[in-house]
Amino acid sequence: MSSQLKVNSISDAAGANGNAITLATDGTCTAKITNNLSNRNLIINGACAVAQYASSSTSAGYKTVDRYKAEGSNTGQTATQSQESLSSSDTGPWEKGFRKYYRLALAATGTANVNAWASMQQRVEAQNIACSGWDYTSASSNITLSFWFRASTNQTFYSYIYAYDGTPKAYTFSFTASGNNTWTKVTKTIPGNSGITVDNDNGAGLQISLIAFAGTNYTNNRTLNTWAAHDGNNYAPDMATTWITTGTPTFDLTGVQLEVGDHATEFEMRSYGDELRRCQRYCYIPTYDSSYGPYAFSYHSSYKAAQEFFPVPMRAIPTPTVTATSGSFTTNYTGASHWKGYIEATGTDIRLIASAKFEAEL
Amino acid sequence: MTYTYKLLGNHTDPSLVGKPIEYILRKEDGAWIPKTTANTDYQEYLEWVAAGNTAEAAD
Numbered sequence: 484m485s486s487q488l489k490v491n492s493i494s495d496a497a498g499a500n501g502n503a504i505t506l507a508t509d510g511t512c513t514a515k516i517t518n519n520l521s522n523r524n525l526i527i528n529g530a531c532a533v534a535q536y537a538s539s540s541t542s543a544g545y546k547t548v549d550r551y552k553a554e555g556s557n558t559g560q561t562a563t564q565s566q567e568s569l570s571s572s573d574t575g576p577w578e579k580g581f582r583k584y585y586r587l588a589l590a591a592t593g594t595a596n597v598n599a600w601a602s603m604q605q606r607v608e609a610q611n612i613a614c615s616g617w618d619y620t621s622a623s624s625n626i627t628l629s630f631w632f633r634a635s636t637n638q639t640f641y642s643y644i645y646a647y648d649g650t651p652k653a654y655t656f657s658f659t660a661s662g663n664n665t666w667t668k669v670t671k672t673i674p675g676n677s678g679i680t681v682d683n684d685n686g687a688g689l690q691i692s693l694i695a696f697a698g699t700n701y702t703n704n705r706t707l708n709t710w711a712a713h714d715g716n717n718y719a720p721d722m723a724t725t726w727i728t729t730g731t732p733t734f735d736l737t738g739v740q741l742e743v744g745d746h747a748t749e750f751e752m753r754s755y756g757d758e759l760r761r762c763q764r765y766c767y768i769p770t771y772d773s774s775y776g777p778y779a780f781s782y783h784s785s786y787k788a789a790q791e792f793f794p795v796p797m798r799a800i801p802t803p804t805v806t807a808t809s810g811s812f813t814t815n816y817t818g819a820s821h822w823k824g825y826i827e828a829t830g831t832d833i834r835l836i837a838s839a840k841f842e843a844e845l
Numbered sequence: 846m847t848y849t850y851k852l853l854g855n856h857t858d859p860s861l862v863g864k865p866i867e868y869i870l871r872k873e874d875g876a877w878i879p880k881t882t883a884n885t886d887y888q889e890y891l892e893w894v895a896a897g898n899t900a901e902a903a904d
Binding site for chain 2: 542543544685686782783785786798799800801802803804805806813814815817825827840842843844845
């Protein structure tokens, strides 16, 4: 005995959140499924597991957790960015399988200077946005950003979504935690806009910034939840100074996901190796043991040459920083797939690559 | 950190001697920045020059 259910749609009992399943007349359906989906996250290293650069740095820029850039200036204190570990006491992200997070911290209570700035960001490659399926010029097509965050002192913070190409446009929204030092999951759905341009190339397409603090040189009265022209003097409404002027300010982030659609799905956990390969399109730092890296081989009585091959083709010709066990390498070629350089060394002198870093970040 | 830069002049390696080194040296960290506009470090160098700064001359 068989039975058949013929309906046009299925929604929750209240029916206030749209259809969970919408049936089409051709026998297909569209469903809003939130779990066990893959290849949806446009953010790389969303779980903050990969940190090729270092575990901690007091410099701004790409210095610790791969693909994340921290900026801290004029805060009255040294800003440190770092990769930190979660423990079972980190209720929320721990149960979801996150084990690392990205932190921006000040050394002590900061100063809310007019030119102070403390933020973290990730830039998504333009072609990954262009080909994502998000109809970014349509107000009825959405992307959804979700992330876990925690701040030492809670207040209203802002996120600034910046579209690079054409005439740059930006979208600011606010978020808060449920308390001081409390992990909170934030979900925000963002519509497209007819003024957005995204090139199908290897440049920066979309920047996701989380602003822990911005002084009044950078803030004013920006309207929230709408796309408008980028304004470097008006990233967000004027901010409270609670976070920067209380205790030792910290701002933590993990579980970042940006996906096409009007709702957040469960975070797409990827293996460490998978995430590392994605990161290496933008930065490759080979790991050498105490015997150092590749030999430089003699090809001339006074010079030796060495090469490095990258595990994946890089986004663009990278900036190489290569050191030798003695002396200095001169770079004579860098492509998207390999580097070669030479070093002055005579006869049986041994030269090896002591360290190497290749950066093609956005 | 504010970076400063140095021009690199020509190769000394016999197979390349006299040919220009197609990189800019970022002095603070020893990075070799390729002269290609897709590289964001080179974009930052160009912005630094546009702001009125001048790279140190080659040796």
